[in-house]
Amino acid sequence: MLAVLMVLTAWPLSPSLTEIITSHFYEVKVSKATIMASRTLQVVQPVSKLPPSLRCSSVCNVDLLCQVWCHEASSEECLLSDMYVMPTYRETNLxxxxxxxxxxxxxLATGAFSITATPSDPRASLRVKDNLIDGIYDRMTMNQCYLGDSSSTKPWLYLDFGEVISFRVVKLVTQSGGHRHHLNLFQGLEVRAGMEAVETPGNFSSYARVASFAGPATDFDQEVFLEAPEPVKARFISVQKMASMTIQICHLEVF
Incomplete structure (x- = not known):
């Protein structure tokens, strides 16, 4: 959906408020073609004496849909998008x-050292595990999700950070649309963490249990937080469904 807005922001901002607005954002390079193909895109043409960067930030900051804004040096337009772009995302279309x-x-998940998982469903060959650590999710293309093989027993994914990290939350995001059947299957999840690699793929019994989600998920775009009561140190993190049947995860964060 494309909307063109004219925004008037002529009020003076104190330095402290300016710092607050801009501190909510992190710079990252993204392909313009990717941004323009957003599920929800707004092209904002604000009328203001403020610097363009602050002008765009102030608009995005109060827009509940806006997750990222972009600005071309040759244009005063602000491109506002609802897609998830992580600060450490690395654009390949340079x-x-x-x-x-x-x-x-x-x-910590974006750009993790490696990710392994239950094989993807062969009927959706593009919904692979690597989608969960690439740092971008457009929230409309199911092929940017991970879908485990429906014949798997206790499907799982397994992150190796290459070094010991400290985290407290594993956040999983459900798909943005499609069949509610996959939301009903988004349940019975368990997060575990450890220092050494497991010997048998899918067997994480030697790891400490961090958190669980009984579920099921109830909404599209639902953010599921699996949170430990205190920070956890580990090199490896597993996310496993404690029953058979598939699971689809569209975005993953660890912090």
């Missing part, structure tokens, strides 16, 4: 990049 600013905070 010939078409624009500087953007994202609301998403730094996390």
């Amino acid at each position: 010939g078409d990049t624009v500087m953007c600013n994202t609301k998403r905070h730094y996390d």
Whole structure:
């Protein structure tokens, strides 16, 4: 959905308020083609004496849909998008990049050393595990999710950070649309963590239990927080469904 807005922001901002507005965002380069293909896109043409960066930030900051805004040096327009772009996302289409600013905070899953998982469903070959650590999710393309094979027993995914990290929360996001059947299957999840690699894929019994989600999920775009009561130190994190049947996860964060 494309909307063109004219925004008037002529009020003076104190330095402290300016710092508050801009501190909510992190710079990241993204392909303009990717941004323009957003599920929800607004092209804002604000009338203001404020610097363009602050002008766009102030609009995105109060827009509940806006997750990232971009600005071209040759244009005063602000491109506002609802897609998730993590601060450490690395754009591969370097010939078409624009500087953007994202609301998403730094996390540890983006760019993790490696991820292994139950094989993907062969009927959805593009919904692979690597989608969960690439740092971008457009919230409309199911092929940017991970879908485990429906024949799997206790499907799982397994993150290796390459070093010991400290975390407290594993956040999982359900799909943005489609069949509610997958929401009903989003249940019975358990997060465990450990220092050493497991010997048998899918057997995480040697790891300490961190948190669980009984579920099921009830909403599209639902953010499920699996939170430990206190920070956990580990090199490896597992997320496993404690029953058979598949699971679809569209976005993952660890912090």
